[in-house]
Amino acid sequence: SPPPLQFCRGVKDSKRRGFINVALRSVETTLHQLLADVPSWGAEFRNLAQALGAILATDVYAQIDVPPADNSAMDGYALRIDDLVGDRPLPISQRIPAGATGGALQAGTAARIFTGASIPPGADTVIAQEDCELIGELLQVNVTPRTGQHIRPRGQDITRGQLILAKGHRLVAADLGLLASLGIASVQVARRIRVALMSTGDELREPGQALADGQIYNSNRPMLAALIESLGAEVIDIGIVADTPEATRDALKRAAASAEVVISSGGVSVGEEDHVKAEVEALGSLNLWKLAIKPGKPLAYGRVLEVPFFGLPGNPVSGFVTFCLLVRPYLLKMQGATKLLPPQWPARAQFEWPRAGTRQEYLRARVVPGDEGMEVEIHPQQSSGALSSVSWCNALAIIPIGKTLRRGDRVDVIFLQDIS
Known part of the structure; x- marks a missing residue:
């Protein structure tokens, strides 16, 4: 099992200002420990219209065959291949729409059939309508067919009892169509998590408001809210919090009372107006602070009144x-x-990175x-405040x-389409 989460400080270096970073906890170790500390969550039934992005709480098995019967893959004529003798035409004995x-x-006859219609008993072949012609009321076949052509057999796609989607799978649009094809109207999925989102900083204003000197717009809130909602969670907006211990x-307290997870943007660094860290410790525990990551070193994790808490850096990147x-x-x-x-x-890197860092960097x-193969270039501005670089990029190097x-060196990348 992983070691317990620990309060992690840097080590003072007399030759450099501040803390050296080699003592900071690595991204991989931090993630391993965070995932070992995740609380369990309940499940609920949700109909397909509300299930996009939800995570299955149980395995899903097929209760029927798909298709449920042999059916035609083409508009054309169903017949018995042994009835095709020489150029002798066949009379049409019935018409079968979808x-x-x-x-x-009937022996020695053909059935007019349409795409998706069930194959009549006794037929073993479908002739596409463009490969034959009607001469009066008789069907003339102009190709040499093979037995079973243009027939989709029962259970070709899915057989009854087959595992369709496994527990823990996150539902995408195609999955909803698959479930509907099985006649499934609702599925058991993880309950929707409520995430309280609060922004700290007297300098922040919401978009649409006028800015005074020294103020900036709150870009973190809409960005983080969208990321949270993309995971199927509900955002509880606590708003902008004043830079005071009391506020x-x-x-x-309000965030912990209203949600299952609390996320704060800003206020977890070492400035005199950064009060989040101290207040989290007063209301619960701060189990992790500062990582060997760039950007994003002042990440905090702990509990507020027993509710999981993440303190994210205020810089938007x-x-x-x-x-x-x-x-x-x-x-x-x-x-x-x-x-x-x-x-x-x-x-393949299309850039130079000559500076070896003491934190793992995500460019x-x-x-x-x-x-x-794939080539990767980087944005010229890698500042943690340059949100335009995130809008420009499609990956993290x-x-x-x-x-x-x-x-020309190899570098690993994470595509943002997979995470955002």
Whole structure:
């Protein structure tokens, strides 16, 4: 089992200002410990119209065959291949539209049939209508058919008793169609998590309001709210919290009382106006603080009145990266998901990275196809406050601690379409 979560400080270095970063907890260790600390969550039944993005709480098995009977894959004529003798035409004995069931095929005849219609007993072949012609009331076949052509057999797609979707699978649009094809109207999924979202900072104003000197717009709230909602969770908006201990404590209490997870944006660094860390400790526990990650070092994790708490950095890029890499898998596991982490793909670097860092770096990058596979370039502005770099990029390029890159080297990337 993983070691317990610990309060993690840097180590003072007399030759450098502040703390050196080598003592900070790694991203991989932090994620391992966070996922070991996820509380269990309940389940509910939800109809398909409300199930997109939900995570299955049970395995789903087919109760019927799909298709439920042999049916025609073409508009044309159903017949018995042994009845095709020489060029002798066949009379049409019946007409079978989709949704209707024909009678047994009379020997030496053909049935007019349409796409999706059930194959009549006795028929073993369908001739596409463009491969034959009617001469009066007789069918003339102009091709040499093979037995079983253009027939979709019963159970071709799904057989009764087959495992269709496994517990922990996150439902996408195609899954809803698959479930509907089995006659399933509702599924048991993880209950919707309520996530309280609070923003700290006297400098913040909401979009649409006028800015005074020294103020900025709150970009974190809509970004984080969208990321939370993309996981099927409900956002409880606590709003902008004033930079005072009293306001911070009151907001944390309200957040913990209204949600299953609390997320704060800003206020977890070491400034005199950063009150979140101290108030979390006063109301519960702070189990983790500061990681060897760039951007996003001042990430906090703990409990507020027994409710899981994440304190994300206030810089928008840092908040985005730490949410995607650490908070997102936590929320997914809380809902019982089995796929928690996005895949990492190799790409060829089209940039130089000569500075070996003491924190694992996630560069805003853009992956494009090249002559020898995927190539990746990075945004020229890698500041943790440059949200335009996140809007521009389609991936994060991972630079491990102590590594440098030359143009043409392999670098692992995470596609943002897999996480945001």
